[in-house]
Amino acid sequence: MATYALIHGAGDVGWYWHLVAAELRARRHDVVAPDLPCEDESAGLSDYADVVLEAIGDRGEVVVVAQSFGGYTAPLVCARLPAELLVLVAGMIPRPGESAAEMFAATGYTEALEEAGGPDAAGDPVAVFYHDVPPALAEEALNHGRGQAEAPGSEPFPLGAWPDVPTRYLLCRDDRLFPATWSRRVVRERLGVAADEIDGGHCPALSRPLELAERLEAYRTAPRGRPARGSARATL
Numbered sequence: 001m002a003t004y005a006l007i008h009g010a011g012d013v014g015w016y017w018h019l020v021a022a023e024l025r026a027r028r029h030d031v032v033a034p035d036l037p038c039e040d041e042s043a044g045l046s047d048y049a050d051v052v053l054e055a056i057g058d059r060g061e062v063v064v065v066a067q068s069f070g071g072y073t074a075p076l077v078c079a080r081l082p083a084e085l086l087v088l089v090a091g092m093i094p095r096p097g098e099s100a101a102e103m104f105a106a107t108g109y110t111e112a113l114e115e116a117g118g119p120d121a122a123g124d125p126v127a128v129f130y131h132d133v134p135p136a137l138a139e140e141a142l143n144h145g146r147g148q149a150e151a152p153g154s155e156p157f158p159l160g161a162w163p164d165v166p167t168r169y170l171l172c173r174d175d176r177l178f179p180a181t182w183s184r185r186v187v188r189e190r191l192g193v194a195a196d197e198i199d200g201g202h203c204p205a206l207s208r209p210l211e212l213a214e215r216l217e218a219y220r221t222a223p224r225g226r227p228a229r230g231s232a233r234a235t236l
Helices: 014-026 045-056 074-078 100-106 109-116 125-129 135-144 180-191 209-221
Strands: 003-007 030-032 062-068 085-091 167-172 196-198
Touching: 003 014, 003 045, 003 074, 014 030, 014 135, 014 209, 030 045, 045 074, 062 074, 062 209, 074 085, 085 209, 100 109, 109 180, 125 135, 167 180, 167 209, 196 209
Parallel strands: 003 030, 003 062, 062 085, 085 167, 167 196
Antiparallel strands: none
């Protein structure tokens, strides 16, 4: 039995993962999906990692999965426990000393978003995040949404190297927040691997929970090679 630690993105809650969690529990795995302190301006990235580590406790065979801004928390968790695997799902990939805001600037995100011609990320959240989610579920997701403190997004990523853990990246081909062409390039440049791909938008845990759970299980049971060489390690 594995332990899946599921990390949500900015301004969200652990509920985001509830359908995937149900699929994983049906396969007799343990699942934790804590709410991060995303509304607390005094909470930094290490505090986010503390919340996840507390939820994991003394469980073993840990697979860490992170969506979107959760990509800044997941490596910190993996640096502090012997994780079996790290999976980023439409996740951000930080470099040492680089804040989330700086990551967007360094990777040409704004230009890529304009080229993709998608909805304004500051506009209708359903059109940006939940366009392929069933309407009632999208409305429920909006009701669960929270504010996101600015401090963690401006905090430099504290690790000097990507954690020594096998890493996989799953991008969403129809992602309107992180365009697929941008994600493919960033994953290649920062992790040194080709991204795996899934249909759908930025929130596959709501739009394709069964398929996502099956992908995670396939990653967990696949033969393990060397960990993907992440951005932090590549710059040393």
